[in-house]
């Protein structure tokens with residue numbers, strides 16, 4: 742990853758750009774209020790952004806509860822995908838979660854999202870169970886994945 746990319750914690754001023762990433766990435770994007778609440782009202786939430794020259798390229802969010810980190814979201818702007826940036830972002834989040842005391846990381850992913858599943862497997866995630874009808878837009882099942890960190 743080239744030096745012009747930096748990781749830092751998300752702040753309120755980022756939300757406009759985060760919403761652009763969000764709407765380009767998810768069928769049911771989170772709202773402005775959801776991100777505001779994560780930044781100010783959720784003491785378990787840790788959100789990082791990947792930035793290049795003040796432009797937010799991607800972000801990743803996690804809830805860290807005692808020794809388990811639950812990834813809520815990870816996304817990269819479409820024009821920047823396929824350059825190992827999503828991998829770098831998730832690796833960074835794994836490092837932060839470990840430093841904060843997490844010993845495992847888990848997430849849900851759409852059963853049809855093979856790109857994301859491939860990324861997670863590359864980073865050592867294993868298949869857990871299936872959560873039936875987890876996604877409200879199309880009742881798609883979620884695959885639970887987890888990894889020790």
Ligand SMILES: CC(C)(COP(=O)(O)OP(=O)(O)OC[C@H]1O[C@@H](n2cnc3c(N)ncnc32)[C@H](O)[C@@H]1OP(=O)(O)O)[C@@H](O)C(=O)NCCC(=O)NCCS
Pocket residue numbers: 766767814815816817818821822823824825826827828829849850851854855856857859860861863
């Ligand atoms: C999932 C996502 C974050 C991956 O980001 P990315 O920067 O494009 O991925 P990277 O370039 O870092 O690729 C890392 C690994 O992901 C997998 N991957 C990435 N693009 C892929 C593709 N087009 N097809 C298959 N696997 C792919 C591969 O395992 C890849 O490793 P490799 O290059 O050694 O094969 C990105 O596709 C995205 O934002 N998708 C929309 C949002 C989303 O689905 N988030 C996950 C929700 S659970």
